[in-house]
Amino acid sequence: MPQSTFTEMCREELELCGIGPGSTIAVLSQGRERIEYADAFLEAAAQLGAVGFNVRLPASPNALDGEEGVWAVGQTPLAENRPAIEALKGVDLVIDTIFLLFSAEQLEIQASGTRVLLCVEPIDHIRAMPPSTRLRERVELAAKMLEGAKTLRFTNAAGSDVTYRLGAYPAMTQYGYTDTPGRWDHWPSGFAFTSGADDGVDGTVVLAPGDIIFPFKSYVQTPITLTIEAGRITSIEGGVDADLLREYMESFDDPRGYAISHIGWGMLETAKWSILAHDRRGMGMHGRSFYGNVLFSTGPNSELGGDNDTACHVDFPMRNCTLYLDGEPVVVDGDIVVPALQADGR
Ligand SMILES: [Fe+2]
Numbered sequence: 001m002p003q004s005t006f007t008e009m010c011r012e013e014l015e016l017c018g019i020g021p022g023s024t025i026a027v028l029s030q031g032r033e034r035i036e037y038a039d040a041f042l043e044a045a046a047q048l049g050a051v052g053f054n055v056r057l058p059a060s061p062n063a064l065d066g067e068e069g070v071w072a073v074g075q076t077p078l079a080e081n082r083p084a085i086e087a088l089k090g091v092d093l094v095i096d097t098i099f100l101l102f103s104a105e106q107l108e109i110q111a112s113g114t115r116v117l118l119c120v121e122p123i124d125h126i127r128a129m130p131p132s133t134r135l136r137e138r139v140e141l142a143a144k145m146l147e148g149a150k151t152l153r154f155t156n157a158a159g160s161d162v163t164y165r166l167g168a169y170p171a172m173t174q175y176g177y178t179d180t181p182g183r184w185d186h187w188p189s190g191f192a193f194t195s196g197a198d199d200g201v202d203g204t205v206v207l208a209p210g211d212i213i214f215p216f217k218s219y220v221q222t223p224i225t226l227t228i229e230a231g232r233i234t235s236i237e238g239g240v241d242a243d244l245l246r247e248y249m250e251s252f253d254d255p256r257g258y259a260i261s262h263i264g265w266g267m268l269e270t271a272k273w274s275i276l277a278h279d280r281r282g283m284g285m286h287g288r289s290f291y292g293n294v295l296f297s298t299g300p301n302s303e304l305g306g307d308n309d310t311a312c313h314v315d316f317p318m319r320n321c322t323l324y325l326d327g328e329p330v331v332v333d334g335d336i337v338v339p340a341l342q343a344d345g346r
Contacts, residue, residue, distance in 0.1 A: 031059025131176030165200030193264025257312030
C-alpha cells in the first residue's frame with residue numbers, strides 16, 4: 001500500500017478523533033519501529049491544520065505489543081522519561097505506537113485530559129476494519145447495557161457456565177477512535193466490556209477447539225477447563241493446550257495473574273476469526289473484535305480502575321457462546337440477538 005493511502009486513512013481517523021485547525025497531536029514511537037506511522041499521522045495532522053510532533057524514544061527490545069507471542073503489559077520505556085511524559089500531557093491527542101496500555105504513565109497522561117489512540121497493528125489490518133460513527137453507537141449502547149446490569153453469565157456447548165457480579169467497575173468501549181478528552185481507544189477495534197467484582201466471578205469456563213488464546217495467537221485444539229472461584233482461577237485442566245496455558249501463567253510467578261479480567265463481546269463485522277490460520281502479524285485485533293465473540297480474559301484490571309496491575313494478561317476470544325445480562329440473552333450461540341446492537345445487514 002502506498003504511504004499516501006495510509007496518510008489518507010490517518011486523516012480520516014484524525015477527523016473522527018476531532019482533530020482540526022488548532023488541535024495538537026503527538027506520536028509516540030521508539031527507534032525505527034513504525035516510523036511510517038509517525039510520518040503518516042504527522043502529514044495528516046498538517047493537512048488538517050493541526051500542530052504535530054513525534055516523541056521518539058530510543059530503540060528498546062520489548063514485547064509490549066504481543067508481536068513476539070509473549071506479552072508483559074504495564075512496563076514501558078516511558079517510565080523513566082519525565083520530560084517525554086510531560087510533552088505527551090501537553091497535547092490534545094497522543095498516538096501511541098509502542099503500547100502503553102495498563103501502565104501508570106498512560107493513566108497519568110489520560111488524567112491530564114489528553115486522549116490516547118493506540119495504533120500498532122499492521123496497516124492492512126487497520127484498513128480492513130475501519131471505524132464509523134455507527135459502530136460507536138452500537139458499542140456505546142452495549143456499554144450502557146453492561147453498566148445497567150447486575151449479573152453477566154455466559155455458557156457454551158463445551159460446558160462453560162460462569163457468572164460475574166457486576167457493578168464494581170465501569171463499562172468501557174472500544175470503537176476505534178476517540179474524540180473525548182482523557183479517553184483511550186485502539187484503532188482498529190470494536191467491542192464493549194466491563195469487569196466482575198474482584199471476588200465476584202464463579203463458575204467454569206471451558207475453552208473449546210477454535211477459541212483463540214492471546215498472546216499465543218493460536219487456536220485451542222483440545223478443550224481447557226478453567227475452574228473459577230471468587231474471582232480467581234483455581235485449576236487449569238485438559239490436554240496439551242491446558243499444559244501450555246498453565247506453564248505460561250506460572251512463568252510470571254504472580255498469584256494476581258490468576259484473577260479474572262475484562263468480560264464483554266465483539267461487535268465488529270469486518271474482523272475475521274480465521275485470520276490467525278494464515279496471518280499471525282500484529283497483536284490480534286481481528287481475533288479480539290470479531291462479531292459475536294465473547295471476550296473472556298484474565299489478569300490485570302487497572303484499565304478499569306482496579307488495583308491489580310499484574311503483567312500476566314491473557315485474552316480468550318470465544319466462539320459460539322451464549323451471554324446473558326440479568327438473565328436476558330444478548331449473544332446466542334455466537335450471534336448478537338439484540339437488534340439495536342446488530343451490525344447493518346446481520
Ligand atoms: Fe485484554
